[in-house]
Every structure is written in C-alpha cells, then in structure tokens.
Amino acid sequence: MYVAVKGGESAIENAHRLLADRRRGDRSLPAITEAQIVEQLSLSVDRVMAEASLYDPGLAALAIRQARGDMIEAIFILRAYRTTLPRLAVSRPVDTAAMRIERRISATYKDLPGGQLLGPTFDYTHRLIDPALVGEPDVPEAAVAEVTGEPVMRVADILAHESLIELEPRVDAEPGDITREPTEFPMPRAERLQSLARGDEGFLLALAYSTQRGYGRSHPFVGEIRIGLVEVEIDVPELGFAVSLGEIRLTECQMVNQFKGSAEKPPQFTRGYGLVFGQSERKAMAMSLCDRALRAAEYGEDITAPAQDEEFVISHCDNVQATGFVEHLKLPHYVDFQAELGLVRRLRANYDAARAAEPEDDSFEEAAQ
Amino acid sequence: MDASTSLTGGFADPVFAAQSVFRAVMDCMARPGTIGTIGSEATAPGALGAAQAAIALTLCDADTPVWFADTLASPALSAWLAFHTGASVAPDPTTAKFAFLGLGGVPHPDFPIGTQDYPDRSATVVIEVSGFEAGEPFTLSGPGIAGTQPLSVAGLFPDFRTFWQANRAEFPRGIDLILTAGTRLVALPRSVRILD
Amino acid sequence: MSAVTMSEAGTNFAYLDEETKRMIRRAILKAIAIPGYQVPFASREMPMPYGWGTGGVQVTAAVIGPDDVLKVIDQGADDTTNAVSIRAFFRKVARVAVTTHTAEATVIQTRHRIPEHPLIEGQILVYQVPIPEPLRFLEPRETETRTMHALEEYGLMHVKLYEDIAHHGRIATSYAYPVKVAGRYVMDPSPIPKFDNPKMHLSPALQLFGAGREKRIYAIPPHTDVRSLDFEDHPFEIQRFDEPCALCGARNVYLDEVILDDRGGRMFVCSDTDNCESRQADAQKETAA
Known part of the structure; x- marks a missing residue:
C-alpha cells in the first residue's frame, strides 16, 4: 500500500540542526568570533555590506559566520535584516572630495596634486602562497605617512577645468530609492547606479570585461580610484545644522572614457562612475565600466552589446534575486511536470500514429517536429 | 492650530485597526455595491467622517499626497493627518493619491486617472454621503458582482451617472471611488458599470 | 509598537512593518480595481529566497489578521516542505490559526494549484507567482510588454498558440496557460496546470497574485469572467x-x-x-x- 510522504516539519527541523552542527564544525577548535572576521576577513565583510546595502561590519561578520562563509547567503541574510529597519533619516550626499584618503591612484596622470598613494593593495604582491602566514606570526606595524587631512582634488575636476570632460550638473532633487519604489524602465541614472552598487560583483565584473573585449567598447581610462573614509551627515531641521553620524569607508572609481562627439555633443571625455561600500576596487571599477556602457543611448551610440542593455543588466545584476530564482528550481514542480508528461505522451502518440500511417512520406518527420 | 485635536483621534491599536479597516475596504472593493462597516474608531478634526478618517489612517502615509475638499480642509486636519500618518496635503489635485470630499462633493476633474501604461497611478476618491437606505437607486454590474447588484445612495452629487459613465469610458484608466456614510462604506472601483 | 502587536519572532505582527503593509495594501486595492493588470509594487526582501513565495507571503502578510485561518499548499499538498515552512513562518510571526482543510480556511496561500474543494464567498486565495508577465516568453522586454498591455495588443500571444496548433495539432501549453480577465487584460495564472484554469472563472473567492522578485501584484475579484485563450476551431480543454x-x-x-x-x-x-x-x-x- 502506497503512503504519501509525511513529516515535512520534523525533516526541516532536523536539517536545520544538522546545518548548525556543520557550521560549528570540529568542537575541539575555537569558534571564530565576529571581531576576528571583521578584522581579518575585512574584504569579505566589505563585499557583504556593499551588496546587502547595509553598512555594519559587525552584522556583516555575523551574517558571514551564519552563512558558513557563503557570500551570497550572507548578503541575503543581511538584506533581509535591512528590510526590517525603519528609515529614520536621509543623509546628505557624502563628499568624496573631502575623503580621508587611504589609497588614491590615477592611471591618466603620472603625478598630480595629492600624489599617488598605493595604500593597502594586493597590486604588486607576488601571488605566491605564503607558508609564513600559518599560525600566528608577528606582523610589524605599518609604515604610513602622516595623514594631513588636506582634501585631495579629484582627477575628474582637473579635466573639468579644461572643459574636456562632460559636466555633471549638480542635481538637488531627491533621487528615487530602488528599495522603496518598484523599478521602471528606462531608469534614471541615479537609480541605475543604486542597482549597480548592490549588484553582484562577479556579474558586473564579467560584463565590464565584455566591454573591454569589444561588446560595447568604451575606451576607458582609470581617471582615479580612491579609497578612504568619508563622513555621513544628516540635517536636523530642529537644530538648523548637519550632524555627523560617523565615518564609513568607500571606494570610488571615476572612469574617463573617450568620446568622439555626435551631432548634439562635442568631442569630450565622458564618465563612468563607481561607488561601493568598503574597500572593493574590482567592484567599483566594474561598476564604472557598466555605468558608462549603460549610458550609450545618452551619447547616441548603437546599443549592440549586453552590457549596454539596461533591462538586461539591471534585471539580472542582483544576486539575491538571481540565486533565489535559480535555486527555486529545486522546489517541487511535479504538478507542472505531470502536465508536461501528459502532453508529451499525447504528442508522442500522435507522432507515432502518424508515422505508422505514412511510412513512405519522408517530408513528414520534419513537419512533425 | 488646535494641537489637542491633531494629536488625538488616532487608532487605539494601530496595527490591528489598520488591518481590519483595510479588510473592510478590500472586501468592498472586491464586491462593488455591498455595504461594509468600519470596526475601528478614528476621529479627525472637522467634518471628515468616521470611515473617512479610518481610511486615511489605514492607507495614507508619506508616499501619498492627500487632497481635502474645501469643505473639509483646515490647518487642524492637515496637522492631524501629518501627525498620525506622515502624509502631506497635495499641493494641487493632479498630485493627489487620495482625495477626501464632504457631502455632495464632486471629484476634481484634475485628479489623476493613471496612464494607459500605468493605470494604477490614479487617485482613490472618498466621498461622504448621507446614507445607503434611501436615495437614488442604481443597478451595478461588473467584476466582483454576480449578475447585478442594487445600491441606493442618498446625498451624492447630481449627475453622478454621467460622471461615472465618463469615468468608466476611460477604463483601464479612471478614479476609484469609496462612498462613506458615518462608519459605513461602499466601494465603486473603475471597473463597475451602472446599468439603466 | 505595543507589546501586543510584536510577534514571537520579535518583528511586527505578520513580519512586515506598517509602512510596507500600507504600500502593499494600496497596490492590492488598485489590482482589484483593474482586474488582471499587474500593479508594480516595492517588493521587500523577505527572510526566504526570491522564487520561494516572497510575493505570496507579502500579500498574505498585508491581508491577514488575528481572526483568519490560514492554509498553505504547494503542489496541492499541505505537507510539502515549502508549504510547511511558510505555514510555520505565519504561525510564528502572526500567531494565526492554521488548517489543512480548504473549507475551514479564510486565507489560502498556494503554489501551483487551486484546491479541488470549491472555494466560497469570503475566502481569499493568494497565489505565489514566479513570472507574472504572460507575454514574457514572447517578448523579454518589460518596456515592450507594457505597451502591448496598454494597447490591448495580444496578437503575439495568439500567433504563438496558433503556431502550436500548426506544429503539434494542439496547443502545447499545459500549465501557466494564459487567461483573459474581465475581457481586457491577458494574465498569467501562475504555473497552475491548465486543469485548474476553469476554477478561476466566476469564482466566489477573491484571488490575489503576488510576484516578489518581479515586484508585481494582480487580482481577480470574485465573480469575474476569466477565459482561457483559445480558438473557435481549437477550444480550450483541460487534462x-x-x-x-x-x-x-x-x-x-x-x-x-x-x-x-x-x-x-x-x-x-x-x-x-x-x-x-x-x-x-x-x-x-x-x-x-
């Protein structure tokens, strides 16, 4: 006698218990702490904060731990938490010109005011796996120049003085908020940038790479990458002035792109922009390349490549949406599969019957397919 | 401005009151012409009806500019709305997401009716009437109605039939109407036809 | 927030904050007023993955009250893991009564089926929808499909169905079979088998559809005409x-x-x-x- 499978609830409970067990791993080893993750896996923490759109290193570390190090799972956990938070205030736009710089490089000028500052970069490290890191080696203190606190001018502003780069007029209107309004295409650039800023690093990286290989070429130069701390301020109407909430670390990339000019616009450099929570140069660069590619229509360029296609890029860059929908295929689909089974059986019966009736007719096979 | 009336008159239990009022409105919207009752008390300054006040508290917030007809509008009412919902008064009728009209009130011709692409971007207009017992009889049909649905409304503005026919002719664009009488309400979504 | 409205999970009643519920409730009212039209809404991240019923869960959370009795099914069954998981979620965050009996439920959230037991006046059926746009597989662009709906230009869909007939001698769509609602909008009924399509027609229950990832809500009011698309010489038929x-x-x-x-x-x-x-x-x- 057939009995339908039962006991979903206890199966789920047991699965969760097993998950918790595997998450903890070997009990004879010390459990890692959020503080250790924040300090020693800080770039993972940065990525989770960036793609979850929530700046909180401690919570990001907790999410990483809860997700057993699965980054997209951690991003999802932090995003779901973010959704439950009330929006208490809207900050002033952060001023990256006033950033306390930790790293700042330009590929377009050999030297420039404020200088080139390498900062804590993997660039020029030889990627040789380092046995000296095993255990708890002593690490000498870093040698860093004294921070002057002087604002470091942005490379884009240098070009702007010569009117060689497109002007970006200041817009004071409050931009839309993709977390509070349904998306609508075509999208204003501000909302597009929001989507890209929380977009999947790997997806944007691949799209950015495709533009370099000719799928929407944009002749990019890294005008500047800067990483550092900026102040977040909110206006308090009752006080009549802005109050600082503290500092956050940001990575900004200004990509400078050649543009030969069109009927409406003079030859000039154009911009692609990337801004990401934490230290994430790869993401900021990829974002700026995608941003520029998505501005093709603004410059009368032909839209021929995936990276230039707004609906394609924006609809698919969110890894929490993507992972959910791809992984939902493992949910039961047997009702629909049953419907398809019935259909294929009937189509197959028709096909076999027709073949049996007209064995000589060669043209039939093609028609039946 | 009378601060005392602006700070009072909200729901005693906002979460469950909003849920029950919403369900009453939804049920009425889904079954045009049937009479629903608001179970949770809310009181606004001035002539805004009990159901109207409850609907405002349930559905309006900072994302929904609200239009009040001249017969209802007052600084105290604006303050009440802002305090309890965070909604602001619409600067002009074209920006209204919700509109509240008193007895005999006529919808402003500039209330948004949505676009062909986005017909949902239209105003919901809430008009106070004197009752659903006597008054002008209507026969309704359309989605939400099995066959036809009778409805009597007293205190509605003259020429309502003509107004509604014009509204129906814009479908899928159009305003959606909620008629209120004290704590009771009837909804007329744009999909409804008035027969005879 | 009062202690009474805080759920066991430490969140607001039915998980969503009141601002989110209001936004969803407004969308539901517009959806009912324009049967079959997909109302865009600012779908929130839910504590379950996109594609696993986040749209249905948000609609249910915006609708449900303490007096409701909830039933959750997946593939027609109350004991499939995702149905169990969603039912447990609402028991935790809204402390509502739950049931497996269709006749006892006031709100039924479903994935892929409509219950066999006829629904009655006053019941609400909430569908989980993966891809709300019936024209999506013919035209991937939202900007294009929006215009098609605006102009009531559904020729492409009829061409597709007719091509099926030409190739296979029948319409080769066995689930998520498109319907026309109240004579105006072509609508995706979610991936229910077409066997269930006739149950939508003139149903006394209110039918609400939530697509979380795609950020759309749509509705069929009770007693509404719902026709499965077909042709005179190839009438719609069920399995x-x-x-x-x-x-x-x-x-x-x-x-x-x-x-x-x-x-x-x-x-x-x-x-x-x-x-x-x-x-x-x-x-x-x-x-x-």
Missing part, C-alpha cells in the same frame, strides 16, 4: 486522467503520478492531499456506519 485516484477513487481531479518501483510500476493519486484525505475519511465513516 483528463484515465483512471481515478488510487487512494480515494476521485475522478475529475488532478492526479500525481507516483513511481512505485524501477520496473515501470506506477499509480495515480490526488495532488490535493486535503481533498483526498477527507474523501478517504468519509468513506471509512460510511463503511463503519
């Missing part, structure tokens, strides 16, 4: 099963094919577990009497 349910003997219900062994042994049983169990219980009572 028929040759045999009755092997457990309860029901005919004219949707059946799951259960593989019994590796030698081709199989049986057909009800997809709607509640309907099947009720029939079996009734039969036992009769035998005992």
Whole structure:
C-alpha cells in the first residue's frame, strides 16, 4: 500500500540542526568570533555590506559566520535584516572630495596634486602562497605617512577645468530609492547606479570585461580610484545644522572614457562612475565600466552589446534575486511536470500514429517536429 | 492650530485597526455595491467622517499626497493627518493619491486617472454621503458582482451617472471611488458599470 | 509598537512593518480595481529566497489578521516542505490559526494549484507567482510588454498558440496557460496546470497574485469572467486522467503520478492531499456506519 510522504516539519527541523552542527564544525577548535572576521576577513565583510546595502561590519561578520562563509547567503541574510529597519533619516550626499584618503591612484596622470598613494593593495604582491602566514606570526606595524587631512582634488575636476570632460550638473532633487519604489524602465541614472552598487560583483565584473573585449567598447581610462573614509551627515531641521553620524569607508572609481562627439555633443571625455561600500576596487571599477556602457543611448551610440542593455543588466545584476530564482528550481514542480508528461505522451502518440500511417512520406518527420 | 485635536483621534491599536479597516475596504472593493462597516474608531478634526478618517489612517502615509475638499480642509486636519500618518496635503489635485470630499462633493476633474501604461497611478476618491437606505437607486454590474447588484445612495452629487459613465469610458484608466456614510462604506472601483 | 502587536519572532505582527503593509495594501486595492493588470509594487526582501513565495507571503502578510485561518499548499499538498515552512513562518510571526482543510480556511496561500474543494464567498486565495508577465516568453522586454498591455495588443500571444496548433495539432501549453480577465487584460495564472484554469472563472473567492522578485501584484475579484485563450476551431480543454485516484477513487481531479518501483510500476493519486484525505475519511465513516 502506497503512503504519501509525511513529516515535512520534523525533516526541516532536523536539517536545520544538522546545518548548525556543520557550521560549528570540529568542537575541539575555537569558534571564530565576529571581531576576528571583521578584522581579518575585512574584504569579505566589505563585499557583504556593499551588496546587502547595509553598512555594519559587525552584522556583516555575523551574517558571514551564519552563512558558513557563503557570500551570497550572507548578503541575503543581511538584506533581509535591512528590510526590517525603519528609515529614520536621509543623509546628505557624502563628499568624496573631502575623503580621508587611504589609497588614491590615477592611471591618466603620472603625478598630480595629492600624489599617488598605493595604500593597502594586493597590486604588486607576488601571488605566491605564503607558508609564513600559518599560525600566528608577528606582523610589524605599518609604515604610513602622516595623514594631513588636506582634501585631495579629484582627477575628474582637473579635466573639468579644461572643459574636456562632460559636466555633471549638480542635481538637488531627491533621487528615487530602488528599495522603496518598484523599478521602471528606462531608469534614471541615479537609480541605475543604486542597482549597480548592490549588484553582484562577479556579474558586473564579467560584463565590464565584455566591454573591454569589444561588446560595447568604451575606451576607458582609470581617471582615479580612491579609497578612504568619508563622513555621513544628516540635517536636523530642529537644530538648523548637519550632524555627523560617523565615518564609513568607500571606494570610488571615476572612469574617463573617450568620446568622439555626435551631432548634439562635442568631442569630450565622458564618465563612468563607481561607488561601493568598503574597500572593493574590482567592484567599483566594474561598476564604472557598466555605468558608462549603460549610458550609450545618452551619447547616441548603437546599443549592440549586453552590457549596454539596461533591462538586461539591471534585471539580472542582483544576486539575491538571481540565486533565489535559480535555486527555486529545486522546489517541487511535479504538478507542472505531470502536465508536461501528459502532453508529451499525447504528442508522442500522435507522432507515432502518424508515422505508422505514412511510412513512405519522408517530408513528414520534419513537419512533425 | 488646535494641537489637542491633531494629536488625538488616532487608532487605539494601530496595527490591528489598520488591518481590519483595510479588510473592510478590500472586501468592498472586491464586491462593488455591498455595504461594509468600519470596526475601528478614528476621529479627525472637522467634518471628515468616521470611515473617512479610518481610511486615511489605514492607507495614507508619506508616499501619498492627500487632497481635502474645501469643505473639509483646515490647518487642524492637515496637522492631524501629518501627525498620525506622515502624509502631506497635495499641493494641487493632479498630485493627489487620495482625495477626501464632504457631502455632495464632486471629484476634481484634475485628479489623476493613471496612464494607459500605468493605470494604477490614479487617485482613490472618498466621498461622504448621507446614507445607503434611501436615495437614488442604481443597478451595478461588473467584476466582483454576480449578475447585478442594487445600491441606493442618498446625498451624492447630481449627475453622478454621467460622471461615472465618463469615468468608466476611460477604463483601464479612471478614479476609484469609496462612498462613506458615518462608519459605513461602499466601494465603486473603475471597473463597475451602472446599468439603466 | 505595543507589546501586543510584536510577534514571537520579535518583528511586527505578520513580519512586515506598517509602512510596507500600507504600500502593499494600496497596490492590492488598485489590482482589484483593474482586474488582471499587474500593479508594480516595492517588493521587500523577505527572510526566504526570491522564487520561494516572497510575493505570496507579502500579500498574505498585508491581508491577514488575528481572526483568519490560514492554509498553505504547494503542489496541492499541505505537507510539502515549502508549504510547511511558510505555514510555520505565519504561525510564528502572526500567531494565526492554521488548517489543512480548504473549507475551514479564510486565507489560502498556494503554489501551483487551486484546491479541488470549491472555494466560497469570503475566502481569499493568494497565489505565489514566479513570472507574472504572460507575454514574457514572447517578448523579454518589460518596456515592450507594457505597451502591448496598454494597447490591448495580444496578437503575439495568439500567433504563438496558433503556431502550436500548426506544429503539434494542439496547443502545447499545459500549465501557466494564459487567461483573459474581465475581457481586457491577458494574465498569467501562475504555473497552475491548465486543469485548474476553469476554477478561476466566476469564482466566489477573491484571488490575489503576488510576484516578489518581479515586484508585481494582480487580482481577480470574485465573480469575474476569466477565459482561457483559445480558438473557435481549437477550444480550450483541460487534462483528463484515465483512471481515478488510487487512494480515494476521485475522478475529475488532478492526479500525481507516483513511481512505485524501477520496473515501470506506477499509480495515480490526488495532488490535493486535503481533498483526498477527507474523501478517504468519509468513506471509512460510511463503511463503519
């Protein structure tokens, strides 16, 4: 006698218990702490904060731990938490010109005011796996120049003085908020940038790479990458002035792109922009390349490549949406599969019957397919 | 401005009151012409009806500019709305997401009716009437109605039939109407036809 | 927030904050007023993955109250893991009564089926929808499909269905079969088998559809005309099963094919577990009497 499978609830409970067990791993080893993750896996923490759109290193570390190090799972956990938070205030736009710089490089000028500052970069490290890191080696203190606190001018502003780069007029209107309004295409650039800023690093990286290989070429130069701390301020109407909430670390990339000019616009450099929570140069660069590619229509360029296609890029860059929908295929689909089974059986019966009736007719096979 | 009336008159239990009022409105919207009752008390300054006040508290917030007809509008009412919902008064009728009209009130011709692409971007207009017992009889049909649905409304503005026919002719664009009488309400979504 | 409205999970009643509920409630009202039209809404991240019912969960959370009785099904069954998980979620965050009996439920959230037991006036059926746009597989661009709906230009869909007939002698769509609602909007009924399509037509229940990832809500009011698209010479028809349910003997219900062994042994049983169990219980009572 057939009995339908039962006991979903206890199966789920047991699965969760097993998950918790595997998450903890070997009990004879010390459990890692959020503080250790924040300090020693800080770039993972940065990525989770960036793609979850929530700046909180401690919570990001907790999410990483809860997700057993699965980054997209951690991003999802932090995003779901973010959704439950009330929006208490809207900050002033952060001023990256006033950033306390930790790293700042330009590929377009050999030297420039404020200088080139390498900062804590993997660039020029030889990627040789380092046995000296095993255990708890002593690490000498870093040698860093004294921070002057002087604002470091942005490379884009240098070009702007010569009117060689497109002007970006200041817009004071409050931009839309993709977390509070349904998306609508075509999208204003501000909302597009929001989507890209929380977009999947790997997806944007691949799209950015495709533009370099000719799928929407944009002749990019890294005008500047800067990483550092900026102040977040909110206006308090009752006080009549802005109050600082503290500092956050940001990575900004200004990509400078050649543009030969069109009927409406003079030859000039154009911009692609990337801004990401934490230290994430790869993401900021990829974002700026995608941003520029998505501005093709603004410059009368032909839209021929995936990276230039707004609906394609924006609809698919969110890894929490993507992972959910791809992984939902493992949910039961047997009702629909049953419907398809019935259909294929009937189509197959028709096909076999027709073949049996007209064995000589060669043209039939093609028609039946 | 009378601060005392602006700070009072909200729901005693906002979460469950909003849920029950919403369900009453939804049920009425889904079954045009049937009479629903608001179970949770809310009181606004001035002539805004009990159901109207409850609907405002349930559905309006900072994302929904609200239009009040001249017969209802007052600084105290604006303050009440802002305090309890965070909604602001619409600067002009074209920006209204919700509109509240008193007895005999006529919808402003500039209330948004949505676009062909986005017909949902239209105003919901809430008009106070004197009752659903006597008054002008209507026969309704359309989605939400099995066959036809009778409805009597007293205190509605003259020429309502003509107004509604014009509204129906814009479908899928159009305003959606909620008629209120004290704590009771009837909804007329744009999909409804008035027969005879 | 009062202590009373805080749920066991430490969140607001029914998980969503009031601002989010209001936004969803407004969308639901517009959806009811424009039957079959997909209302965009600012879908929130939920604590379950996109594609796993986030749209249905948000609609249910915006609608449900303390007096409701909730039933959750997936593939017609109350005990599939995702149905169990969603039901447990609402029991935790809204402390509502839950049931497996269709007739007892006031709100039914479903994935892929409409219950066999006829729905009645006052019930609300909430569908989980993966891809709300019926034209999406013919035209991937939202900007294009929006215009098609605006102009009521559904020729492409008819061409597609007719191509099926030309190729296969029949319409080769067996689930998520498109319908026209109240004579205006072509609508995706979610991936229910077309067997269930006729149950939507003139149903006394309110039908709400939530697509979380795609950020759309749509509705069919009670007693609304819902026609499956077809042609005069190829009228719409539903699946028929040759045999009755092997457990309860029901005919004219949707059946799951259960593989019994590796030698081709199989049986057909009800997809709607509640309907099947009720029939079996009734039969036992009769035998005992």
